[in-house]
Amino acid sequence: MSHFICLLKHELRVLFIAPSTYVTSVIFLLLMGFIYILILADFTLHPHNNLPTEYFFQLYWIPVFFIVPLLTMKSIAEERRIGTLETLMTTPVTVLEIVFSKFFAAYLFYCLLWMLTLTFPLLVTLTIGSSAMTVKLLDPATLLGGYTFIAISGLLFISIGIFSSSLTRSQLVAGMLCFSILFIIILGVPALRTQSIGWLEWMVGALEYFNNFNHLEDFSRGVIDTRHIVFYFSYSTLVLGISVLITESKV
Amino acid sequence: MLKQEHSIEVNNLTKYYGPVMAIHKVSFNVGKGEIVGFLGPNGAGKSTTMRILSGLITAKSGSAKICGIPIASSPDEIKKHIGYMAENNPLPEDMRVVEYLYYRGWLKEIPRNQLKARVEETLDLCDLNRTARRKVIANLSKGYRQRVGIADAILSEPEVIIMDEPTIGLDPHQVLMIRDLIKNLRGKMTVIISSHILSEVELYCDRVIIINQGHIVACGTSESLCKEFIKKTTYTLNLKGNTSDLDSLLKGVDPELEISSSLPDINKDYYDLELTTPNTYDLCEKILTRLYEHPKFRVREIRRKVPHLEDIFLAATRRSWNEDIPLPITKIDSRKKNNQKTVVVE
Numbered sequence: 346m347s348h349f350i351c352l353l354k355h356e357l358r359v360l361f362i363a364p365s366t367y368v369t370s371v372i373f374l375l376l377m378g379f380i381y382i383l384i385l386a387d388f389t390l391h392p393h394n395n396l397p398t399e400y401f402f403q404l405y406w407i408p409v410f411f412i413v414p415l416l417t418m419k420s421i422a423e424e425r426r427i428g429t430l431e432t433l434m435t436t437p438v439t440v441l442e443i444v445f446s447k448f449f450a451a452y453l454f455y456c457l458l459w460m461l462t463l464t465f466p467l468l469v470t471l472t473i474g475s476s477a478m479t480v481k482l483l484d485p486a487t488l489l490g491g492y493t494f495i496a497i498s499g500l501l502f503i504s505i506g507i508f509s510s511s512l513t514r515s516q517l518v519a520g521m522l523c524f525s526i527l528f529i530i531i532l533g534v535p536a537l538r539t540q541s542i543g544w545l546e547w548m549v550g551a552l553e554y555f556n557n558f559n560h561l562e563d564f565s566r567g568v569i570d571t572r573h574i575v576f577y578f579s580y581s582t583l584v585l586g587i588s589v590l591i592t593e594s595k596v
Numbered sequence: 597m598l599k600q601e602h603s604i605e606v607n608n609l610t611k612y613y614g615p616v617m618a619i620h621k622v623s624f625n626v627g628k629g630e631i632v633g634f635l636g637p638n639g640a641g642k643s644t645t646m647r648i649l650s651g652l653i654t655a656k657s658g659s660a661k662i663c664g665i666p667i668a669s670s671p672d673e674i675k676k677h678i679g680y681m682a683e684n685n686p687l688p689e690d691m692r693v694v695e696y697l698y699y700r701g702w703l704k705e706i707p708r709n710q711l712k713a714r715v716e717e718t719l720d721l722c723d724l725n726r727t728a729r730r731k732v733i734a735n736l737s738k739g740y741r742q743r744v745g746i747a748d749a750i751l752s753e754p755e756v757i758i759m760d761e762p763t764i765g766l767d768p769h770q771v772l773m774i775r776d777l778i779k780n781l782r783g784k785m786t787v788i789i790s791s792h793i794l795s796e797v798e799l800y801c802d803r804v805i806i807i808n809q810g811h812i813v814a815c816g817t818s819e820s821l822c823k824e825f826i827k828k829t830t831y832t833l834n835l836k837g838n839t840s841d842l843d844s845l846l847k848g849v850d851p852e853l854e855i856s857s858s859l860p861d862i863n864k865d866y867y868d869l870e871l872t873t874p875n876t877y878d879l880c881e882k883i884l885t886r887l888y889e890h891p892k893f894r895v896r897e898i899r900r901k902v903p904h905l906e907d908i909f910l911a912a913t914r915r916s917w918n919e920d921i922p923l924p925i926t927k928i929d930s931r932k933k934n935n936q937k938t939v940v941v942e
Binding site: 347348351352355359362363427428429431432433434435436437438439596 | 682703
């Protein structure tokens with residue numbers, strides 16, 4: 346455990362001193378801010394049944410596609426390329442501790458970035474000051490559900506990034522691989538679901554289960570169902586377990 | 597309990613990378629506190645052996661022990677007893693030297709109350725405290741990077757230190773410093789060093805192990821290997837005169853003494869000659885006395901060539917090539933029918 350904490354501190358330090366982390370953060374916040382403004386602008390023009398925050402969380406996949414590869418592509422691939430993974434493994438540290446420290450460092454940073462988006466509704470309510478607006482923008486159930494979904498689904502997305510990074514020595518290949526896998530599991534599965542009337546009918550149940558948007562539905566209404574939590578925990582544990590085996594075998 | 601005599605015990609270690617043989621039945625022991633040079637041409641299997649010893653990769657067969665602990669069954673345990681400096685010395689670019697050593701100290705489980713003292717001592721030992729203590733590793737010169745790598749290897753005062761090419765790319769001052777540093781470890785820690793700089797290895801190693809084509813071809817002290825591999829004594833002679841009569845003259849000194857080469861000097865009247873004999877006793881004085889008896893020869897220089905590790909290395913590796921090592925490199929490819937053997941040569 347002491348090794349894990351030491352490695353985690355080191356990984357967080359590496360993340361916080363890297364200029365690329367700040368570039369990623371700025372791009373993320375600009376993009377999410379822009380999306381939030383567009384949603385609010387649309388709400389001022391057209392009537393909607395749902396809250397703006399629900400729409401905001403439904404677009405979670407847009408930043409995930411670029412932020413997860415950027416945060417994770419360097420983690421194992423770069424260490425293996427320059428050889429520091431080898432020297433790390435000559436100390437009494439296990440591969441499990443190495444992979445999990447990299448995973449948690451990226452995951453904590455991912456959660457921190459998303460937490461910063463909480464400032465958007467806060468800034469709007471502070472600026473406008475209307476109580477009706479405050480109720481709609483700062484609806485606790487939607488916010489809690491939405492951020493819980495981000496935190497829980499983040500486990501899977503970051504673990505996929507770590508998995509991609511463990512497969513190769515090239516950061517670029519790791520990033521592209523991560524993007525492709527995320528694209529398949531976030532947008533590919535629902536797309537396949539729409540095509541699954543004919544020959545893919547036997548897969549409907551599985552596709553429904555793996556569809557991230559189905560899991561988001563409950564969360565965005567403020568319902569925190571343990572089934573979704575178990576799904577994301579087990580899925581990410583499996584992916585991280587495979588990453589550990591790959592890292593161990595490829596030293 | 598039996599007294600632990602060997603820090604490193606390697607017995608019939610074999611490793612294949614797919615069908616390619618890296619090492620075959622490698623066996624050697626390294627005593628406690630000994631400094632051993634591990635030599636071999638490129639691709640001989642040095643790094644593979646060192647990686648197995650450090651628990652990074654596993655061998656196909658054979659056994660290896662560090663401080664009596666089997667590497668195969670306790671790879672995590674042996675990591676507490678070794679300090680490893682990898683080939684090319686990989687270091688994290690964005691850390692400061694002192695931060696890196698503290699980080700490695702934590703990982704190597706140095707007790708918290710001793711860590712500061714250990715880091716300071718190591719910085720002093722490697723001469724990093726004055727100049728490079730707070731420098732970012734990416735901005736360090738090659739020599740300083742090597743020092744950081746060595747500092748990391750000795751930081752936790754491990755019983756066994758494994759260094760893959762520690763003096764590569766260093767200037768003479770730094771080589772001298774590293775040489776003294778390694779010499780200081782004699783008796784305290786067991787050190788195994790792979791290097792291509794044979795003169796260096798000769799200076800600070802108690803013993804050398806020479807590996808070629810995945811086999812140990814020589815193992816022992818420079819003197820014992822010299823006796824085993826260098827069967828001739830060579831003399832260099834620089835003289836003026838007609839060298840055609842010289843052969844018969846030298847036969848009078850030693851019937852087996854032969855002129856192996858004769859080349860004119862830059863100064864045309866003189867010749868550079870190389871004389872060889874299978875006899876080991878010193879003939880310099882006898883040759884000189886004999887030549888003085890004949891005024892037509894004017895001797896300017898005579899010297900008995902002392903064989904260096906380089907000569908032993910060349911002789912040992914050449915012999916292993918000439919002997920055509922019994923192809924342990926043969927591996928039966930089970931996918932092929934008719935019991936055909938696939939011979940794979942590294």
